[in-house]
Amino acid sequence: QVQLVESGGGLVRPGGSLRLSCVASGITFSDYYMSWIRQAPEKGLEWISYISSSGNSIYYADSVKGRFTISRDNAKNTLYLQMNSLRAEDTALYYCASDRYCSGGICLRAFDIWGQGTMVTVSS
């Protein structure tokens, strides 16, 4: 069954670091672009980063550029998000999601598969 499972969230002090992981199963992970999306408590969705299927193309939202690093290990079917210099405003539920998938010349450019999310709380 198709599944994305995030882990690595927790409570961290301002200025601290965390590394999130997202393990995929039931899909050919190396065929998918992947994104990290977050949702602060009682707020809307915010896209923060994507990585291409090979890892050669990476983009970030301005809000996290220079502090967060996305990466992937296709051999381990795992997506990562290294978060440094964390701020209170980074407190959110962090989702990994499939971002783009192409098959037979047709591409789905949307967040089709979502994990359950991992909570990150930045507080002193």
Add this chain to the structure above:
Amino acid sequence: QSALTQPASVSGSPGQSITISCTETSSDVGAYNYVSWYQQHPGKVPKLIIYDVSNRPSGVSNRFSGSKSGNTASLTISGLQAEDEADYYCSSYTSNNRVFGGGTKLTVL
């Protein structure tokens, strides 16, 4: 970078139709072609309901439809049901950016 504007809330009675708009403000107007919509019930994971402006994923009710005119995309829900009460988000996808609208809370009266 682009920004997507949605109404904060809309409401409708069971059986009625409602439309949620999503207006893009960007210098890259031509890139506003990959619009998707997501439904999120309280405490739940967002669910893709429309992609590429007007396509429905398998399993999504045909009561949900999408369209676009100029810089404004729209999600229409026909035959409103109580279970449609949720938050709805639009999203725009370009070669180097993705962005979500602020979300719209749908209340079924």
